[in-house]
Amino acid sequence: MNRAVSTFQSRLRALSPAQVLVIGFASLILAGSLLLSLPVASATGQPHRYLDALFTATSAVCVSGLVVVDTGTSFSPFGQLVILALIQTGGLGFMTISTSLALLIGKRIGLRERLLIQEAFNQFNLSGLVRLIRHVLAVTLIFEGTGAILLAMRFMSTMPFAQALYYGVFHSVSAFCNAGFDLFGRIYGPFSSLSAYVNDWLVNSVVTALIIIGGLGFTVLLDLQNFFRGGRLSLHTRLVITVTVTLIVVGTVMVFLLEFNNPLTLGKLPPSGKVLASFFQAVTPRTAGFNTLDIGKFKEATLFLMIILMFIGASPSSTGGGIKTTTLGSLMVTVWATIRGRKEVELYERRLPMETVFKSLTVALISLSLVILVTLILNVTEKFSFLEILFEVTSAFGTVGLTTGITPFLSDLGRILIMATMFSGRIGLFTIAVALARRMQVEGTYRYVEEKVIIG
Numbered sequence: 001m002n003r004a005v006s007t008f009q010s011r012l013r014a015l016s017p018a019q020v021l022v023i024g025f026a027s028l029i030l031a032g033s034l035l036l037s038l039p040v041a042s043a044t045g046q047p048h049r050y051l052d053a054l055f056t057a058t059s060a061v062c063v064s065g066l067v068v069v070d071t072g073t074s075f076s077p078f079g080q081l082v083i084l085a086l087i088q089t090g091g092l093g094f095m096t097i098s099t100s101l102a103l104l105i106g107k108r109i110g111l112r113e114r115l116l117i118q119e120a121f122n123q124f125n126l127s128g129l130v131r132l133i134r135h136v137l138a139v140t141l142i143f144e145g146t147g148a149i150l151l152a153m154r155f156m157s158t159m160p161f162a163q164a165l166y167y168g169v170f171h172s173v174s175a176f177c178n179a180g181f182d183l184f185g186r187i188y189g190p191f192s193s194l195s196a197y198v199n200d201w202l203v204n205s206v207v208t209a210l211i212i213i214g215g216l217g218f219t220v221l222l223d224l225q226n227f228f229r230g231g232r233l234s235l236h237t238r239l240v241i242t243v244t245v246t247l248i249v250v251g252t253v254m255v256f257l258l259e260f261n262n263p264l265t266l267g268k269l270p271p272s273g274k275v276l277a278s279f280f281q282a283v284t285p286r287t288a289g290f291n292t293l294d295i296g297k298f299k300e301a302t303l304f305l306m307i308i309l310m311f312i313g314a315s316p317s318s319t320g321g322g323i324k325t326t327t328l329g330s331l332m333v334t335v336w337a338t339i340r341g342r343k344e345v346e347l348y349e350r351r352l353p354m355e356t357v358f359k360s361l362t363v364a365l366i367s368l369s370l371v372i373l374v375t376l377i378l379n380v381t382e383k384f385s386f387l388e389i390l391f392e393v394t395s396a397f398g399t400v401g402l403t404t405g406i407t408p409f410l411s412d413l414g415r416i417l418i419m420a421t422m423f424s425g426r427i428g429l430f431t432i433a434v435a436l437a438r439r440m441q442v443e444g445t446y447r448y449v450e451e452k453v454i455i456g
Helices: 002-014 017-036 050-061 077-092 094-104 111-120 129-155 161-176 201-216 218-228 235-259 271-283 300-312 325-339 354-381 386-397 412-427 429-436
Strands: none
Touching: 017 050, 017 077, 017 412, 050 077, 050 412, 077 129, 077 161, 129 161, 129 201, 129 218, 161 201, 201 218, 201 235, 201 271, 218 235, 235 271, 235 300, 235 325, 300 325, 300 354, 300 386, 325 354, 354 386, 354 412, 386 412
């Protein structure tokens, strides 16, 4: 027995940080699926089909929000708490949770644990990682706690105190982790999300604030804290904020213009409601998954706009998915530098390393290839329109959770492919690729002869 344990520990130590992260998230999903498949997790007492439990656990850990059964009506309070725990753990990352427990019991954080944290949060060096974990926990507690109180105060006007508090906590965690799970199906009907609050400024403001803050990334939040204390913003933070604000503003304006006269969406709302709903629908594709309007009623142009926003997603070291805002920003400034004939990529009086440019291009192309491949397969196996399937796949990859309504009607193969896409989007295709392949750490001492090819 001791020999088996020793062998297991030695094999575990031999794994790379990327491999540990992949295995860790997969194990968390498996444990969650087993709990959600228990009869006690079902609202009816009848156990859910295991594939449905596995889909829900995958969506929760990957903070996606896509569901094949309504969370509020299909799961018991026990099942909902399991989902909430999976969302919190998946949103912060299991390394954050495990490191926090180690700190609580006074355990020393060794080099291997620091390497895992570095991989999980995409940090450049090993210094300050424990401080980052403490910062992550403090920020999470402050914003989720504040959001829970504000939402509970609003819900108390229509719910008993205990239910309002529970709903406040659940939806605050779900919003900050960019998960998109909701419990309002029990009150307003299955899969209703926040549609009952489309004109509610408090609920919309709190939820969107939590989504944006959670999607900025903990590195950015720590950098902003240092900035307000007299420090300077890093290039990473400035790029994240620039791209984030630009996407939200452009998204709000475009949704407003495209859906202004649509009687099934914005057309039925007062002027202030049109602006509020446009803003909410521009924020939520940034991997959040909540909706105040029926996504299936949007025009095709609006759906395509949301597909673009979902593919971009949130920022690195955040609770969101997608190719990330910095990837888009790096590619855009690279294109601009090429157009101007510059040999170096410059931004905010700084120069981007070519390694960053190559990694951005790799992430974007691999991600686009995955979305295209899964979309093509589902167009063969499922009986939905191309745009509906592309929307679903992109939502899964970006761990968004928005849907035109086709998720519960996917075939078993379709559900498996969507689960794999959610997992890839949450972990990151680059991390998965590194986990599966052995990277060459040392380059050769020679270089091949340079030869040009015609581009464009």
